[in-house]
Amino acid sequence: MLGGKGRSLVVLGTFLLTAGFSFKNYYLIICGVFFLFATFISLPAFESSMNIDELHVTREIDNTRVFRDDFMHIKVIIKNTGGNKFDFLDIFDQFPAKAFRLVTGENYISTRIDPHKTIKFSYVLAPRVRGEFEFGPLEVTVRDRLGFNAEKRIVPKSLTDIIIYPPYEQIRALELMGAQRAMAMSFGIHQTKKKGTGTDLRNLRQYVAGDQFRLIDWKASMRLQKLIVREFESERNVSTIILIDSSESMAGGAVDATKFEYSIKSAMLLAKIAMEQKDQVGIATFSDRSNFRWLAPTTKRSHFYDIINFLGEITPQGKKEIYWSIEEFSRSWDKRSLVFLITDLEIAQLDVLAAFRKLKSYGHAVCVISPFSPWFEIHELELTSTDKALAEAISEEMMLHIVNIKKDSQKLGVPVISVAPDDMFEVIMAEYQESKRVGKAE
Structure with missing residues (x-):
């Protein structure tokens, strides 16, 4: 696609061409045609020489679950796997500004990269608020030397879920x-225990119809010559x-x-x-x-x-x-x-x-x-x-x-x-x- 300068040249060339025909000024027509021709001729040449797919960009995050009073260290790695040199390369790593504050470093880089080389950059963020947030994506832009043409790509699978806990x-x-x-x-x-079938003995009392036989205290019953049962208490x-x-x-x-x-x-x-x-x-x-x-x-x-x-x-x-x-x-x-x-x-x-x-x-x-x-x-x-x-x-x-x-x-x-x-x-x-x-x- 056309870069910023390329779009400006197209606008300028179109304007000169229109003005030249309007005023019958062949000089303006020639200049307009030249600007348009130079812009559109450079685009196929740029696309044939710059294969953005040769760039492999990844992000490394030390921890995707952090406390709000921690820091996050992010590293971005760019590998040129092809044989072409990229003279003007922009990498931008997006993060939600409402959730993070940039502490040190930058989350973008403008650089050049030679064939089969690797470049890294890193930065540190401080979480602002608690919650779950989506981190990314990574954005790659390649430009030509004159800035007429550029190609932008979003790195696939470059979205990462980050969870921020309270401090x-x-x-x-x-x-x-x-x-x-x-x-x-x-x-x-307050009452912390209740009568029941727990393990702590509450008291002894005389047997009444309906009591479970397993609760009978036979030693106490023999001593008192009547059936005695144990009452236990359990935690409420x-x-x-x-x-x-x-x-x-x-x-x-x-x-x-x-x-x-x-x-x-x-x-x-x-x-x-x-x-x-x-x-x-x-x-x-x-x-x-x-x-x-x-x-x-x-x-x-x-x-x-x-x-x-x-x-x-x-x-x-x-x-x-x-x-x-x-x-x-x-x-x-x-x-x-x-x-x-x-x-x-x-x-x-x-x-x-x-x-x-x-x-x-x-x-x-x-x-x-x-x-x-x-x-x-x-x-x-x-x-x-x-x-x-x-x-x-x-x-x-x-x-x-x-x-x-x-x-x-x-x-x-x-x-x-x-x-x-x-x-x-x-x-x-x-x-x-x-x-x-x-x-x-x-």
Whole structure:
């Protein structure tokens, strides 16, 4: 194809040719014909001498899964496998600017390469935000010496999926916070054990009709001359399920402090606390029918890191189809559980209440944590509580929508709690602790 200079010559030649015929100026006609002829004659010569297929361009990335406080080192390798020399070669490696910041080096090179030679260049990126992003493609452009002609190609299979996790220090802080809160709960006033068939002896009592014979304590029965049975107690563990709204409305807020980002951090914290309490933890993210994802509960010791890996790949996208998503979750998991639903509730009230009824119909104990949009959108402005109240008043329509949902959800026994960035962690931990204390989802 024609390069920038080539296109300019074509425009100039066409203009001179038109002007020459208009003014009957043979000099202008000759110049116009010369420019056009020179441009189009050079194109076949360029294409016959420059075979771009002889260039083999690859990219090497040290790690496609990184923490947000890490660095990514990218190396691009260009090999000339043919016998032709390329005097003017441009290589450009594209990356999503919203997800990465260039730290050192350049992601392009303009160079020449001799036959059967190899050239490398590299650069370093720093991730900006958490999520999954598409890296690339690689773009190769070959030009002639005068810049009249150029050929551009996209390197096949040069797109790479990159997953950025939250900062490692942040994950460690959430782990520590979760472990400390779980330990505090272990010494609290809530009931941690229940009567059952566990391994810890609770007490002895007289036999009553219906007791299992295997529970009879024969030594005590012989001593007291009446049948005595043993009662045991077992740990009161539940399945904790965290459902996270990943629709596009959850992307509201500052770049690194969106409703979705706080939901992800809250989910990791809650998962850590629940696992420290020996609960099984399942995670689901939902928006529309093509974006429902489910990570089933398990007893694996490494499950917390499976959760981090699972959540690291999710970015807010798609419309909110909450009722369909709850139906899909119910098909995936029907065991009675403690369910935390994290959503901004920016959807029709009828759909929200239908989703709540669906969860309750399976016997789940449900708690809804709702990030309130205005509080997240003004989070970085460091407003006082009075200012936040004013922001709430400004968003009267949205608040009225939430209030109406709260009224109807109370009739279903589903608490809906609006949260801001500065209290979301505390609220979700307190609600989990209260649920364990009163024995929900037993």
